[in-house]
Amino acid sequence: MTSELAAPLSRRDVLQAGLLAGCVGALPRSLRAADSSAPLITKPIPASGEKIPVMGLGTNQFGRTPYDDVREILKRMQQLGGTVIDTAALYGDSEVQIGKALSELGLTQKMFIATKLNAPGGPGDIGGRESFDRSMQRLQKVDLLFVHFVESVEAMMPLLTDLKKQGRVRYIGITSIRTPQYPQLLEYMRKYPIDFVQVNYSLGDRSAEAEVLPLAEQRKIAVMAAVPLGGGRNLLISQVGDRTLPAWAADFGIASWSQFFLKYVVSHPAITCAIPGSSKLEHLEENQAAGRGRLPDAATRTKMEQLWAGKA
Numbered sequence: 476m477t478s479e480l481a482a483p484l485s486r487r488d489v490l491q492a493g494l495l496a497g498c499v500g501a502l503p504r505s506l507r508a509a510d511s512s513a514p515l516i517t518k519p520i521p522a523s524g525e526k527i528p529v530m531g532l533g534t535n536q537f538g539r540t541p542y543d544d545v546r547e548i549l550k551r552m553q554q555l556g557g558t559v560i561d562t563a564a565l566y567g568d569s570e571v572q573i574g575k576a577l578s579e580l581g582l583t584q585k586m587f588i589a590t591k592l593n594a595p596g597g598p599g600d601i602g603g604r605e606s607f608d609r610s611m612q613r614l615q616k617v618d619l620l621f622v623h624f625v626e627s628v629e630a631m632m633p634l635l636t637d638l639k640k641q642g643r644v645r646y647i648g649i650t651s652i653r654t655p656q657y658p659q660l661l662e663y664m665r666k667y668p669i670d671f672v673q674v675n676y677s678l679g680d681r682s683a684e685a686e687v688l689p690l691a692e693q694r695k696i697a698v699m700a701a702v703p704l705g706g707g708r709n710l711l712i713s714q715v716g717d718r719t720l721p722a723w724a725a726d727f728g729i730a731s732w733s734q735f736f737l738k739y740v741v742s743h744p745a746i747t748c749a750i751p752g753s754s755k756l757e758h759l760e761e762n763q764a765a766g767r768g769r770l771p772d773a774a775t776r777t778k779m780e781q782l783w784a785g786k787a
């Protein structure tokens with residue numbers, strides 16, 4: 476699968492773009508974030524049936540984002556209906572800033588907070604229970620605790636299952652954003668009673684579709700899609716240039732390429748939610764808007780894939 480729009484959009488797409496004539500990427504912010512009256516899309520966590528909004532927030536930049544911006548983003552996210560926040564013990568001061576902002580805003584109990592555990596001797600400054608205790612101290616509440624790296628799963632799973640048994644966290648999981656690790660991840664998905672996995676998934680990286688997503692569906696494991704926009708260095712939107720969206724995108728409330736990419740991700744039946752990283756308020760608003768309205772159906776997903784591959 477190519478990770479670039481390999482060819483210009485077809486003449487048909489351009490002609491069909493009547494409704495969205497011109498450069499959609501240049502639409503004013505108010506329009507891209509429009510239609511907040513459309514219904515919020517939620518999906519159930521298979522292990523419990525608890526419904527969460529499909530559009531969350533990734534925060535690996537929040538350690539170096541000015542505190543006032545973090546506060547404003549979290550406040551706005553909650554106003555827009557979003558609840559799912561993904562952070563990690565390893566993300567610098569991300570947990571610190573999130574914990575402080577949510578507490579000041581009185582939102583801690585309203586949000587669904589996921590963080591990731593460092594293992595002792597791993598890349599973080601502390602590991603194991605100490606890492607969890609520090610996350611709790613910073614965030615006040617952790618709904619979902621991941622083992623950050625596949626390499627640490629064997630060592631950390633007893634602690635995770637213990638914390639869940641004690642009711643300190645409600646859900647546990649494993650993250651891996653490296654495709655070569657998927658065989659090991661699949662083994663752990665079969666071996667341990669995890670509630671969530673977090674893997675890379677975007678139109679530019681569909682490697683999870685082969686085995687991880689089908690196994691997650693089979694074993695009733697929720698999937699949180701990381702790096703849904705391709706990531707800062709490989710941003711999918713930067714590969715789109717000034718191409719226009721196809722007219723049919725409007726049928727799904729898609730008014731920008733970022734929304735196109737995000738709606739693609741969360742419309743996969745096995746994906747429970749996505750966590751686009753947004754350290755800018757306008758990005759957060761645009762992304763949250765993609766968590767409302769209609770999701771693309773299977774036929775539309777195929778059209779999106781063909782468009783991305785330059786075949787439409």
Ligand SMILES: NC(=O)c1ccc[n+]([C@@H]2O[C@H](COP(=O)([O-])OP(=O)(O)OC[C@H]3O[C@@H](n4cnc5c(N)ncnc54)[C@H](OP(=O)(O)O)[C@@H]3O)[C@@H](O)[C@H]2O)c1
Pocket residue numbers: 532533534535536561562623650651652673700701702703704705706707710712733750751752753754755757758759761762
């Ligand atoms: N488990 C793991 O090991 C792991 C690894 C990587 C990531 N993650 C998680 O996944 C999250 C998402 O990954 P990511 O942040 O690397 O990649 P991403 O979400 O695919 O992309 C984030 C980038 O997209 C930009 N962006 C966001 N919304 C946009 C919009 N509407 N229009 C244009 N640009 C937009 C952001 O800019 P601004 O920041 O300027 O808004 C940022 O540069 C992380 O924050 C983290 O929580 C987990």
